[in-house]
Amino acid sequence: MGTNINALEKGFVKKRASGNVAAPYAMRVEQGLTEEHIAEISHLKGEPDWMLQKRLESFRIYRKKPMPTWGADLSALDIENIWPYIKPEGQKTNKWEEVPSYIKDTFDKLGIPEAEKKFLAGVGAMYDSETRYFKIRKDLEAMGVIFVDTDTAVQEYPELVKEYFMTKCVPAADNKFSALHGALWSGGSFVYVPKGVKVPMPLQIYFMMNYPGEGQFEHTLIIAEEGSEINYIEGCSAPRYDTRSVHSAVVEIFAKKGSRVRYTSIQNWSKNVYNLNTKRAIVYEDALMEWVGGTLGSGKTMLYPCSMLVGKGARAEHLNITFASAGQEKDNGAKVFHLAPNTTSIVVAKSIAKDGGWNKYRGLLKIAKGAVGAKANSRCEALLIDDKSRSDTYPEMDVKESRVNIGHEAIASRISQEQLFYLQSRGLTEQQAVNLIISGFIEPITKLLPLEYAVELNKLIELEMEGSVG
Amino acid sequence: MELEARNLHVSVDGKEILKGLGLRVKQGQVHAIMGPNGSGKSTLSNAIMGNPKYKVESGEILLDGKSILEMPTDERSRAGIFLSFQYPFEVSGVTLTNFLRTAINQRRETPISSMEFNSELEKHMKLLKMKKEFAYRYLNEGFSGGEKKRCEILQMSMLKPKFAILDETDSGLDIDALKTVAKGIEKLKNPFLGIVIITHYHRILKYVKPDFVHVMVDGRIVKSGGAKLASELEKTGYEKLVK
Numbered sequence: 001m002g003t004n005i006n007a008l009e010k011g012f013v014k015k016r017a018s019g020n021v022a023a024p025y026a027m028r029v030e031q032g033l034t035e036e037h038i039a040e041i042s043h044l045k046g047e048p049d050w051m052l053q054k055r056l057e058s059f060r061i062y063r064k065k066p067m068p069t070w071g072a073d074l075s076a077l078d079i080e081n082i083w084p085y086i087k088p089e090g091q092k093t094n095k096w097e098e099v100p101s102y103i104k105d106t107f108d109k110l111g112i113p114e115a116e117k118k119f120l121a122g123v124g125a126m127y128d129s130e131t132r133y134f135k136i137r138k139d140l141e142a143m144g145v146i147f148v149d150t151d152t153a154v155q156e157y158p159e160l161v162k163e164y165f166m167t168k169c170v171p172a173a174d175n176k177f178s179a180l181h182g183a184l185w186s187g188g189s190f191v192y193v194p195k196g197v198k199v200p201m202p203l204q205i206y207f208m209m210n211y212p213g214e215g216q217f218e219h220t221l222i223i224a225e226e227g228s229e230i231n232y233i234e235g236c237s238a239p240r241y242d243t244r245s246v247h248s249a250v251v252e253i254f255a256k257k258g259s260r261v262r263y264t265s266i267q268n269w270s271k272n273v274y275n276l277n278t279k280r281a282i283v284y285e286d287a288l289m290e291w292v293g294g295t296l297g298s299g300k301t302m303l304y305p306c307s308m309l310v311g312k313g314a315r316a317e318h319l320n321i322t323f324a325s326a327g328q329e330k331d332n333g334a335k336v337f338h339l340a341p342n343t344t345s346i347v348v349a350k351s352i353a354k355d356g357g358w359n360k361y362r363g364l365l366k367i368a369k370g371a372v373g374a375k376a377n378s379r380c381e382a383l384l385i386d387d388k389s390r391s392d393t394y395p396e397m398d399v400k401e402s403r404v405n406i407g408h409e410a411i412a413s414r415i416s417q418e419q420l421f422y423l424q425s426r427g428l429t430e431q432q433a434v435n436l437i438i439s440g441f442i443e444p445i446t447k448l449l450p451l452e453y454a455v456e457l458n459k460l461i462e463l464e465m466e467g468s469v470g
Numbered sequence: 471m472e473l474e475a476r477n478l479h480v481s482v483d484g485k486e487i488l489k490g491l492g493l494r495v496k497q498g499q500v501h502a503i504m505g506p507n508g509s510g511k512s513t514l515s516n517a518i519m520g521n522p523k524y525k526v527e528s529g530e531i532l533l534d535g536k537s538i539l540e541m542p543t544d545e546r547s548r549a550g551i552f553l554s555f556q557y558p559f560e561v562s563g564v565t566l567t568n569f570l571r572t573a574i575n576q577r578r579e580t581p582i583s584s585m586e587f588n589s590e591l592e593k594h595m596k597l598l599k600m601k602k603e604f605a606y607r608y609l610n611e612g613f614s615g616g617e618k619k620r621c622e623i624l625q626m627s628m629l630k631p632k633f634a635i636l637d638e639t640d641s642g643l644d645i646d647a648l649k650t651v652a653k654g655i656e657k658l659k660n661p662f663l664g665i666v667i668i669t670h671y672h673r674i675l676k677y678v679k680p681d682f683v684h685v686m687v688d689g690r691i692v693k694s695g696g697a698k699l700a701s702e703l704e705k706t707g708y709e710k711l712v713k
Binding site: 423426427429440441443 | 546552569
């Protein structure tokens with residue numbers, strides 16, 4: 001098989017291996033969650049008062065909400081003692097050579113400068129609590145496309161932020177972790193695509209969590225105006241520590257009339273990370289929202305990207321591949337609200353579990369009264385590598401309109417000895433046969449990724465699968 | 471080169487199926503093994519290919535005089551043994567092209583060039599009357615019975631084995647498909663390829679002439695002869711040979 005050495009050398013893969021990195025930083029806010037710490041974060045950022053008030057209000061909501069008792073087991077998470085804000089060295093810049101060398105090294109290994117040259121329209125890189133590099137192609141900037149970190153957006157585009165930030169899409173009160181996020185958010189990307197502008201290549205941001213016991217709370221806000229097109233990709237990575245860290249992002253997407261938005265996230269946090277995110281899109285008339293996800297890392301995940309189909313003919317596609325190995329509990333799924341006529345949604349959730357990994361699919365398909373002609377389909381496919389591993393599905397449906405078409409299907413399968421024998425009879429080793437079957441299994445997702453990422457995702461899974469047979 | 475099964479005893483799930491079978495195939499020869507259902511024909515092909523479900527209790531399988539019993543299936547394949555499956559497996563998401571290229575590169579020092587691969591593939595697909603788009607379909611997924619069998623022979627043509635066992639490649643094929651597949655096999659005949667055709671029926675042997683015909687009953691070869699034996703069997707059936 002054509003082993004791609006580059007992907008192994010540079011990729012997310014290598015990050016995993018090196019856990020003994022020192023964790024430098026320029027400034028940090030003390031451990032623990034208090035109003036003073038929140039005010040300090042806001043002050044360090046030089047934020048306007050309205051944002052500080054928003055943070056404090058979110059924090060009050062957080063205090064009132066109980067920890068969720070459903071989903072992943074969060075009992076071992078000491079959230080009150082996380083490091084809420086770790087500022088890396090250096091300044092925000094759009095010049096790669098100005099990025100501090102330890103940060104540059106990390107992102108160099110992820111192949112970012114090359115990716116930017118080859119197939120990206122813009123790149124961002126976030127290290128712990130702040131971004132250190134953000135750049136977009138000049139021609140796109142000239143067309144009015146905005147791609148900056150969200151803190152910069154607060155300063156430079158306050159009107160847009162006031163209108164869209166944690167207001168109608170994901171309000172702080174949505175859940176315990178969105179409330180916490182509202183209090184502690186930092187970094188993330190702000191994307192604005194003007195009417196009719198089609199961004200020809202993906203924008204990508206990389207997130208790196210490098211400080212033991214930290215919380216990373218980046219906020220992503222994507223506004224795609226009428227008839228525009230945008231393909232946005234996130235990559236997440238962290239070295240392994242024994243201390244538990246929290247990643248609690250909020251992603252808010254506005255797909256206006258006739259627009260197309262593809263949001264892709266490849267997550268490879270280390271297993272000490274609790275990954276508790278809230279991601280939602282409001283999808284207007286005839287717009288298409290695509291969620292593409294590869295969830296490999298983290299110990300506990302709770303993540304249910306949500307599409308609110310509010311306009312006639314709005315469409316959503318949720319495609320996710322989840323991998324769970326020893327010590328990993330992945331509680332993820334998809335939520336779709338059909339709130340207008342002729343809206344359609346497709347959910348394809350694939351999962352692979354080995355060595356006692358546990359995947360759960362938690363889905364909600366809701367069709368409101370009046371959403372005549374709505375079509376909703378979800379399909380879960382679980383691949384279990386051994387008897388220790390587990391896969392559960394909790395598909396919920398709530399249908400208030402009769403003239404609709406709705407379906408759910410769940411399949412769990414194993415790799416059979418006979419199937420392996422067939423592939424081995426053509427000269428593939430047992431491991432190669434397993435890898436080939438798995439790469440085929442995730443192909444519906446990988447084919448939507450830029451080739452480089454598809455290769456990388458396959459490599460990551462192959463690495464995880466090593467020693468799983470024989 | 472020679473492939474030999476010597477006094478082979480094989481059991482499946484504790485039940486003995488092959489009971490002292492002997493067979494010698496030289497490169498360049500075509501052997502046909504015929505026999506009624508349950509006589510152990512598929513057990514023989516699985517045992518030669520090294521399916522772990524089939525346990526060799528005693529006896530030998532030799533490739534060029536050397537035992538291959540300790541070799542895992544993939545090594546046997548790379549050593550030059552090929553099995554055309556009676557029921558090929560489906561592999562979703564893996565295109566026939568991707569699969570073939572992976573398999574071919576397994577037996578080469580350096581990966582095959584795209585140009586060489588494509589021209590080989592095109593040539594053999596044409597011979598088997600397979601439409602081009604098959605190359606980009608997922609391996610065996612949604613293939614009809616006939617398409618699966620063609621795909622097996624295509625793999626054989628691309629992998630260029632020294633010994634090929636065709637396990638009921640003719641079953642489930644209509645007469646036109648049978649002719650195409652048989653023609654494909656006929657084209658592959660060469661002095662460096664030994665072929666073992668396992669079949670119930672005489673009809674495929676009209677198109678691929680065997681040098682030897684063996685009759686298998688209850689885990690043993692009970693009679694061997696030339697091509698004529700096949701047509702005799704067609705008339706008399708196996709009854710006489712089953713006691």
